[in-house]
Amino acid sequence: MSKEVRQLEPKAIWNKFADLNAVPRPSKKEERVIQFMVDFGEALHLETFKDEVGNVIIRKQATKGYENRKMVTLQSHLDMVHQKNSETDFDFDTQGIEMFVDNDWVKANGTTLGADNGMGVATIMALLESKDIPHPALEALFTIDEETGMTGAQGLKGGLLRGQILLNLDTEEDDEIDIGCAGGVDVTAKRSYSEKPVPRGIVAFKIEVKGLSGGHSGMDIHRGLGNANKIMNRVLYNSTEKFTIRIAEINGGSLRNAIPRESFATIVLDKSQEESFINNFHDWVAVIKRESKVTEPNLNITLEATKKPKVVMGLGAQEKLLKGLYAAHNGVFGMSATMNDLVETSNNIARVQVKEGKIKIGCLTRSSVESAKMDLANTLRATFELAGCDVEFTGQYPGWNPNPDSKILVVLKEQYKKVFNEEPKVVACHAGLECGILGQNYPNIDMISYGPTIKGAHSPDERVSISSVQKFWKFTLDILKNIPE
Incomplete structure (x- = not known):
């Protein structure tokens, strides 16, 4: 080639x-x-x-x-x-x-x-x-x-x-x-959670979010592209509103400076809710795809049966995780007051890992104004600490x-x-x-x-x-x- x-x-x-x-x-x-x-x-x-x-x-x-x-x-x-x-x-x-x-x-x-x-x-x-x-x-x-x-x-x-x-x-x-x-800072949230045995009478599913454009988390952040971690969290959050969903694993995104294109999750729920859940899942997916048809025409969110996991998250940690990720800011946070059309401050929720009793969330926060960068970083710190996480700032570099x-x-x-x-x-x-x-x-x-x-x-x-x-x-x-x- x-x-x-x-x-x-x-x-x-x-x-x-x-x-x-x-x-x-x-x-x-x-x-x-x-x-x-x-x-x-x-x-x-x-x-x-x-x-x-x-x-x-x-x-x-x-x-x-x-x-x-x-x-x-x-x-x-x-x-x-x-x-x-x-x-x-x-x-x-x-x-x-x-x-x-x-x-x-x-x-x-x-x-x-x-x-x-x-x-x-x-x-x-x-x-x-x-x-x-x-x-x-x-x-x-x-x-x-x-x-x-x-x-x-x-x-x-x-x-x-x-x-x-x-x-x-x-x-x-x-x-x-x-x-x-812009300058930047890595914001990392971590916590442990208790694992619970999977009860009897459940079915397991794998959810996949794929087909997103991805891109540079600085240069492309203003384009309103889909973030696989936020989309997955929205699906999971909606699922827990109506059904007894339990999360076994989440693996979303990769590098902090790349807008996440894919996310994968394994869940279980009571078999008696299976049919209703599947119908509702497809309804939610249709709504998200309609919203994203211009910016993300190739978005694909799928659900398929999978092997039953041995353990799932405890309910308390699961609820705090989903609410924390829902509340955490992603995308443009503020535009520059001194240069036309310049994004001043933004955040990319780049990586979400949930497995074996450990949660790790990785973000890259950017700003051309140092005080604004740290303001957003502290906003994320507060959000994730309310979700029970320990938060650290690393990899800071100046604008x-x-x-x-x-x-x-x-x-x-x-x-x-x-x-x-x-x-x-x-x-x-x-x-x-x-x-x-x-x-x-x-x-x-x-x-x-x-x-x-x-x-x-x-x-x-x-x-x-x-x-x-x-x-x-x-x-x-x-x-x-x-x-x-």
């Missing part, structure tokens, strides 16, 4: 992207891609080293005539989000991504594509390998673990980088120039405060208009970029972020526009030619 991708223009990028996608690179398991990048830099006889946390830095001298221009740090992250359709047989730890071309899009076969942030990585690799592209001195910074904690950016010590300008190649609309982003007076912003705006004959959109995004963290140890570096058009990031629907990559490459080459002294 990658042969077709390798023939795309610009081949300099697509060949490096295909090379990169042949290397398994899950977050927190980046050993192979780190070595891949070190080998790449050393094979080019460029200054190449790895810092103590695993970030890779490669430096290349300026081409003739550009020696007096400011040094540019090009930055992207090596790891990728691993999501796949439940029916897809694929091992992210051992297999390379299977890509194919569909009109103007490059896609993956039932998995995430890795264009986030592989297109940025491939672009930097193409620039480092080039022999005929004019550019100032370049410093490539390839960070690790951006998707599950930004520990690479957090572990990068001050004094390592030499660049005066940083180009972060990690945004997803080719007509936007990004000057700010990136917009600098409308950035000198490199002036360059990008001028060159975008010159090259494409239109004004770019200067925005801040609701995703978490590493710029905010990097700015803590490098406060004087002038940062900007841009990238090609990528849709469906963090989901198996992830795809990157071929024509947009061509536009992005052209823009990047023009930027490097116009870096000031």
Whole structure:
């Protein structure tokens, strides 16, 4: 499949992207891609080293005539989000991504594509390998673990980088120039519950919520997409209102930065209620699907008989769990008062696990305003504590405060208009970029972020526009030619 991708223009990028996608690179398991990048830099006889946390830095001298221009740090992250359709047989730890071309899009076969942030990585690799592209001195910074904690950016010590300008190649609309982003915090709720033996005279069912779009829990949160954990909870809550439903297990969602696409639950109820429950279940499903027919046309909620479990949740814990999840905020919490159409604060109820006497609920709360981020985090803490959970905040990272007076912003705006004959959109995004963290140890570096058009990031629907990559490459080459002294 990658042969077709390798023939795309610009081949300099697509060949490096295909090379990169042949290397398994899950977050927190980046050993192979780190070595891949070190080998790449050393094979080019460029200054190449790895810092103590695993970030890779490669430096290349300026081409003739550009020696007096400011040094540019090009930055992207090596790891990728691993999501796949439940029916897809694929091992992210051992297999390379299977890509194919569909009109103007490059896609993956039932998995995430890795264009986030592989297109940025491939672009930097193409620039480092080039022999005929004019550019100032370049410093490539390839960070690790951006998707599950930004520990690479957090572990990068001050004094390592030499660049005066940083180009972060990690945004997803080719007509936007990004000057700010949201910070985030992981909110995790846990509790134990007593398990009760399953009584006689019961029937067991498996409920599945599938077919949702999923997506990036920052960039896509405003789209009103379905959250599998909230939909499953609604089904279970409605079921307990009329029937003696007992929950044996719930397994919903996966990564905190991905809107959950699937959820699975095992329940039991008294056999005498079976027929009535099935009829009511289908009525509830019809209502939910009608509500979601525009945003989630492929939503599928199914019920099928299954093997009887040995134990179920105690009623008290079950009631508190369902009410807590119902009350917990999911989606947009507030819009920015300073930037039009920017989500300021949101939450993604990303993961719900109920099994073997343990409950674990994982959320990712984001905001471009630190106080608002913690306000929503505390709202969730209060909600889950009322449900009997212990709550902890971890993985906090800061936002990136917009600098409308950035000198490199002036360059990008001028060159975008010159090259494409239109004004770019200067925005801040609701995703978490590493710029905010990097700015803590490098406060004087002038940062900007841009990238090609990528849709469906963090989901198996992830795809990157071929024509947009061509536009992005052209823009990047023009930027490097116009870096000031």
